Amino acid sequence: MTKEKVAIIGAGPGGLAAGMRLSSAGYEVDIYEKNAYIGGRTSLLELGDYRFDIGPSAITMPHALTSLFMDCNRDLQDYVTLVPLAPLYQLFFRNNKTFSPYHDQDQTIEELKKHFPDNEENYLQYMEESAKKSLYLAPLMNYSLSSLLDYVRPAMLRALPSLSLGRNLNDETSRFFTDPDLRLAFSFQVRNMGMSPYTTPGIYSIIPFSEFYYGLYHPVGGHNQILKAMAEVLQENGGRIHLNTEVDHFTFQKNRIQNFTLKNGETISADHYVINTDFAYTITELMQEKKSLRTKSLTKKEFSSSTFMMYIGLDKSYPTAHQSVIFPKNAKKYSDELLSKKILSDDFAVYIINPSTTDTTMAPIGHSAIRLMVPVPNNQSHIDWEKEKPSFEKKVLELVKTFLKMDDLEEHIVEKKIITPKEWEEDFHLYQGAVHGMTRSIRQTGIQNPVYRLNKKFPNLYVVGTNAHPGTTLPYIIESANFVAEQIHKKEPKT
Incomplete structure (x- = not known):
């Protein structure tokens, strides 16, 4: 029997995990990625001699990864070294209490x-x-x-x-x-x-x-090493990854995806289509032909917060935990301002990730590659980030300097890059800059999740990633890929 073709849009962890599963099962798999690199929000950022994970800071449930590789007849340890974090994180409260769980x-x-x-x-x-x-x-x-x-x-x-x-x-x-x-x-x-x-x-x-x-575990070299390993297994199985290949739109034939067209004009046809792009972006941009679908899928939906990210290369080593969190004075008020009122709060949380304490490959010896993350409202807030960025950056640095005893932090900055919700939306194609897509709530899961409605409407279209079942963090994104691979296998014609 001729191999069934699977076209996957997006070389993030969900798309790569689905590609691994399907290519190992004998399907002809092609992944189309708009960037010149794989990973999306899980990719590597290099600033001079400093290396940063753009998104995730650590992984949990490593058995999900191990199982994925085992099911593809591979040993995860041949590709990636996972280092356990101890403590898991150091937590700073505004009443001067600290707590470092293990x-x-x-x-x-x-x-x-x-x-x-x-x-x-x-x-x-x-x-x-x-x-x-x-x-x-x-x-x-x-x-x-x-x-x-x-x-x-x-x-x-x-x-x-x-x-x-x-x-x-x-x-x-x-x-x-x-x-x-x-x-x-x-x-x-x-x-x-x-x-x-x-x-x-x-x-x-x-x-x-x-x-x-x-x-919690840190992959030596950063999370990109996990994505690199996934890509290697996919390619060893005959799968292909097409970089710098952006999808423009889908074409439909009744209740099925007929094909999709690339930005370069090429048309791609397959038996099954898997999307690993932001779900809302897919509906609003790739499926413009289905305007009613956009209205039904996104009207009154709630989207996650965004993040203000700072990637800082320092010519000094600071003795911090791999992960630290500074909590706001009033966590409930901050949550309301973040998600309901969508205003930029003066009382916010900061996540500090310093993998250089665990992994010497992330920065030169004696240096640090530190990432600061602040949850902020998504772009439904209409915050002018070009205007707010300088003053907000200063507030973040002052808070970190105070709690982590980094009084001379700014004096040692060699490299710096900032990503605001504006860039998350424009450069990463995340709807409203919401880095985790739709929020997980009773009204937006199960039968109410528009992802399922999409699959029911177009039986040859599948969704993996953050908004798919069960979604959210890396282990569950891998589970979403397992679920999709099983669904495709069930639809394979029997001989």
Whole structure:
């Protein structure tokens, strides 16, 4: 039988993982990437002698990666070296408290005794109940949750008590911790998904739990090494990656994708089409022919926050943790201003990533490649970043200098690059600069997720990545690729 053709748009982790799976299963796979490099938000940024991950700072659940490579008859360790982070991060609160949790429970308990005494048993109860929740939720990864049938399956009925229905993540965490700082320490992780602990469904407590349970890891050389490994496996299986090849638009024939046209005028046809681009960008730009689809899919949808990113090469080494977080004075008020009011707050959080403490390949010896990330409103805020950037940059640096004891920080800056929501939208094709696409809420998951409606409308079109099932972080993006590969395989003609 002739190999079925799969065309994948976007060489991000979701597209590459799907390409690995499908090429290993014998499909003819081509990936079309608009940039001159793979990875998108997970790619490498080089400024002089300094190397930065554009997006992710660490990975959890490494078994998801290991499983992907094993299923493609490869050993992840032949391609990538993962270094565990200890501590996971150093957390700074505005009341001068600090907390540095670990993957190792005994070390975390010692930290609790030092900074939050009498919470040791609460922590152990949190870990035990969250572990049970994860076990009940794991089987749901195999269902799209786009059909009412999925909601009455035995696995769903068994998981119902673990869904934390009616509770947000802060509510869920409050069941175990009364101290507001400690509640923040066990819920802030969803901020890396562009969401708020005060509005995110309680089911997402599995995200912070996974970091404590599985640990966090840094790939030596940066996250781009994972993407590079994925690309190597794809190509070893006969798959092809076409760089500098931007898609212009899809052409439809009734309820199927007929083909898509590249910016250079070339037309590409395949049996199956997989999109790893930002979902809203796909609807608004690549599917302009379907204006009604745009209206139905995006009207009244809520999108994640964006980020103000600073990549700084320093000719000095600072003794910081691999990851540090400075929390705002009022986390609830900051969340409201960030996601609801969409205003640029004077009281904000800063994430400091200094991989040079773990990985000597990121900067010259004795130097640092530091990344500062501040969650800020997406471009629905209409903030003029050309105007606000200089003063906001100064505020960020002052906060970091104060809490991380980097008084001479600015004196040692050799290289610097800033990415604002404006660049996220214009250069990375992220709708409204929302770095994580649509937010995960009850109204935008399961049957309500427009991704599923798109697949039902066009059966030969599939979505992987942040907004697909189950999406969000790298392990779940890999799961979305596994899910799509299985769906395509099920539709393969039987001989």
